Amino acid sequence: MKHLLPVSLRVNGEPYDLLIPPWRTLLEVLRENLSLTGAKRSCQEGQCGTCTVLIDRKPINSCLYLAVEAQDKEILTIEGLARSAEVLHPLQRAFAERGAIQCGFCTPGLILAAKAFLEENPNPSEDEIRRAVVGHLCRCTGYFQIIEAILAAAREMAGKGAQVGH
Amino acid sequence: MGYLRRLPRFEYLAPRSVVAVCDALAEYPGEARLLAGGTDLILQMRRREVAPRYIIGLKGLSELAFIRPQENGGVTIGAMTTVRTIESSPLIRERYGLLCRTAAEMGSPEIRQSATIGGNLAGALPCADFPPALITLGAQVKLKSQQGERLLPLEEFFLGPEQTVVGPSDLVTEIQLPAPSPLSDGAYVKFHDRHAMDMTTTGVSAFVTLDQERRRFCDVKIALASSAPTPLRAKNAEAALRGQAFTEKAVEKAAALACQEAQPRSSWRASRDLRLELIKSLTKRAIRQAWEKAKAPPDGGRP
Ligand SMILES: Cc1cc2nc3c(=O)[nH]c(=O)nc-3n(C[C@H](O)[C@H](O)[C@H](O)COP(=O)(O)OP(=O)(O)OC[C@H]3O[C@@H](n4cnc5c(N)ncnc54)[C@H](O)[C@@H]3O)c2cc1C
Ligand code: FES
Ligand code: FES
Numbered sequence: 343m344k345h346l347l348p349v350s351l352r353v354n355g356e357p358y359d360l361l362i363p364p365w366r367t368l369l370e371v372l373r374e375n376l377s378l379t380g381a382k383r384s385c386q387e388g389q390c391g392t393c394t395v396l397i398d399r400k401p402i403n404s405c406l407y408l409a410v411e412a413q414d415k416e417i418l419t420i421e422g423l424a425r426s427a428e429v430l431h432p433l434q435r436a437f438a439e440r441g442a443i444q445c446g447f448c449t450p451g452l453i454l455a456a457k458a459f460l461e462e463n464p465n466p467s468e469d470e471i472r473r474a475v476v477g478h479l480c481r482c483t484g485y486f487q488i489i490e491a492i493l494a495a496a497r498e499m500a501g502k503g504a505q506v507g508h
Numbered sequence: 509m510g511y512l513r514r515l516p517r518f519e520y521l522a523p524r525s526v527v528a529v530c531d532a533l534a535e536y537p538g539e540a541r542l543l544a545g546g547t548d549l550i551l552q553m554r555r556r557e558v559a560p561r562y563i564i565g566l567k568g569l570s571e572l573a574f575i576r577p578q579e580n581g582g583v584t585i586g587a588m589t590t591v592r593t594i595e596s597s598p599l600i601r602e603r604y605g606l607l608c609r610t611a612a613e614m615g616s617p618e619i620r621q622s623a624t625i626g627g628n629l630a631g632a633l634p635c636a637d638f639p640p641a642l643i644t645l646g647a648q649v650k651l652k653s654q655q656g657e658r659l660l661p662l663e664e665f666f667l668g669p670e671q672t673v674v675g676p677s678d679l680v681t682e683i684q685l686p687a688p689s690p691l692s693d694g695a696y697v698k699f700h701d702r703h704a705m706d707m708t709t710t711g712v713s714a715f716v717t718l719d720q721e722r723r724r725f726c727d728v729k730i731a732l733a734s735s736a737p738t739p740l741r742a743k744n745a746e747a748a749l750r751g752q753a754f755t756e757k758a759v760e761k762a763a764a765l766a767c768q769e770a771q772p773r774s775s776w777r778a779s780r781d782l783r784l785e786l787i788k789s790l791t792k793r794a795i796r797q798a799w800e801k802a803k804a805p806p807d808g809g810r811p
Contacts, residue, residue, distance in 0.1 A: 347520065364520030364563070367550075386513070387551055388619055400592075403618045406550045408543070410520055411567045455617065477616020 349410050353378065354422025360409075368412050369393045369404035372419060380420035380450040391478030394451035395419050401458045403477075420450035423457070432502075433457055433495040442491035444482035452478050456492045464500050468493065515550070516559040522568055526652060526681060529564060533677040534654045536562050542679065543567075544588060545622035547615070548631045572626070572681060575599055581687025587626025587680045592617070594625060604685060605801065606694035606715060610641040613698070626680045629665065632672045632738075635707040639666065639739035640731035641696045644715035648684045653677045659684070666738035691726075692717035693804075695797035697790045698733070701777075709778045710734050710786040712766070714794035716749075718802050725749045730762070730794070735770040735787055742766040745791065754799050763791040 346361040353376060362371055369386075372378045372395070382392035386405045393405040396418040423431045433453045436442070443449050452475055459466070459474035466474070471492050480488060521540070523529045533540055541560035543549055544567070552558050566572065572588035575597050583603060585594065594600055595611035614620055614637050628638040629649065639662065647662040651674060662683070665672050674680060694715030700706040711733035719726045728749040730742040745766040752758045772783035 345517075363517070365515040365517050367515065370514070386554060388547055388615070391616065391618060394618055400621050401618045402621050403547075406546050406622065408520070408546070408550075408565070410522075411565055459617065474617055477618045 347410055349413050351409070351412055351417060352415070353417045354419060362409055364408060364410050366409050367405055368395070368407040368409045368417070371409040372404065372417075378419050378421050382447055382450065384447075388477070389479070390448075391451040391455065391475075392448055394455050394478070396454050396458055399458060399461065401455045418454065420454060423453065431457070432498045433460075433492070436491040436495040436498070437488070440487050440491040440494060442483055442487040448478055448480040448482075452480070452488060456495070460492070460496050460499060464496060466493075466496060471496075513554050515553050516556060518560055518563045520563050520565060522565040524568065526569065526571055526679065529566070529569070529679050530652060530654045530677070532562070532564050533679065538676045540564050540676075542630075544624040544627035544630075545590065547619050547623045548627060548633065566626075578684075578687075583685045585625055585683045585685070587624065587630075587682060589625050591615070591620040591623045591625070591628070595620060603688050604645060606641055606645060606696060606713070607638075607685075610637055610696045610713070613637070613696075625683060629662070629683070630672060630674055630680050632666055632668075632670050633707075634669050634737065634739070635709075635711075635734045636739075637696065637698065637708055637711055637733060640711055640713035640733045641694070642683065642685075643731040643739055643741060644694055644713045644729040645688075646686045646729070649680060650682045650684065651678045652681045653679065657681075663739075663741060668737045689717050689727075691720075691722065691802055693798060693801035694729075695794045695801060697794045697797065699786050699790060707777070708733050710772070710783050710790060712787065712790040712794040714791070714798040716795070716798045716802050718799075722803050724751060724753050725799075726751075728762075728795075730766060730791065732766065732770055732787060732791075735772045735783065737771070740770060742769045742791070744769055749795070759792050759795050762795060763788045766791045 345363050349360050351358045372381050381395050384390045384392040388403045388406050394401050395404045397415050433456055471489050521532050523532050540562035543563050543565050569588055572586040574586040576584045591611045591614050601608045628636050643662050648659050649662050649665050650659050696713040698708045698711035700708050713731045715729045717727040728746045730745050732740045745762040748762045748765050767784050767788050770787050772780050774780045
């Protein structure tokens, strides 16, 4: 059996050349090989969304995705979202300011899922937001603050977009 | 199940073409497993329900990721087309609203991004949502191996829970849908615990074609999920409606017949009795919704 395969990943814009066994999930490789522990491990069954990362701008459960299959794809984790430590992404700011974070375990997955969703639907209704984050469990906040934070960020981002457009 | 469990070891192959996949399957008979979106198979491997020696990864097979209109007015969907792609395809929305709506109600956006139509059929879980919808649409499936190709009605594809006619050296390549007839539409109605994220406890798909006057059922197809070892056509229920006017009595009768045809089992998810109740009410709902959709003008009556 060939145990190690060469894999080139692009994570948060950085190239990584790795030798990894094919049975390693993208979640394991991000956390254990690259020390990017923002994506969390929980159910490992696609149920909770704590492991969500973006591949080519779309959300996937990295617990169900083989790292070798992410070859040459553009991966975004929560570590790559903010432009700098000082300038948070509007979603990050809205989550922090509106009480959408308590323990924070669900937050990276939720924010990335919300980011991908708002790219497709910059003006969502509350109901559309609920459907967009249906794959995420939060044991702390009770969800209301999360929906509000995404709505607030959507408004802010749409406002900015309009200004830039002018 | 230990929650830190890693996947069992395997050797990974990523053939670049359908022909190369068939060659790989033929080379390792019974030892290789196809990996599409992995939203079923990765779970099964983690639970050690399967531990294949070889995994043949299909994600790179763009050859099988397509939605193609056919000259006869039908549409062919490649096996590696994701649920997300089906949900957002204008062609599918226009010709097969039933399939589009069924896709939109499956799992989460994350699951739909990875899950494929081929995996949903080939996995043959009794709770899968595409089989009943596709059966009522009259879908056919194409299989390919080194020996050649076969095309068969989806109804004949399922043999039992997680069992299909797909042999160890077969690959599902595409799903073919016939041209939709005018004055027809359908509805898939399902019951599950947590919105969209839980396996379907019971699901019913109804697809109806109306007569010219929009008063009677000209043709009816009804198929059930999680109601028998395989997706099940409720043929007696269909026959009871054919040629009938739309009345509550006719719908009630069809639902009662569907219950008689179903053979649901008790599981931790639901008892047999609960499932029978569900089949009755979901069948009624599916027929009513299908009727309303088929009757409405295709543009939804908007100016
Ligand atoms: C959280 C969660 C929610 C879900 N919700 C739903 C839901 O609402 N409705 C629903 O129907 N399902 C649901 N599922 C189940 C699953 O996502 C679907 O069945 C999905 O369509 C499977 O496709 P896949 O590409 O991921 O298949 P895989 O897991 O890759 O494969 C499934 C099986 O099919 C075989 N296979 C795959 N492709 C082929 C091919 N081309 N030819 C031959 N064999 C093949 C594989 O070898 C394997 O045995 C859910 C799963 C999870 C984890
Ligand atoms: S850990 Fe991946 S969905 Fe829960
Ligand atoms: S903030 Fe704790 S799980 Fe969501």
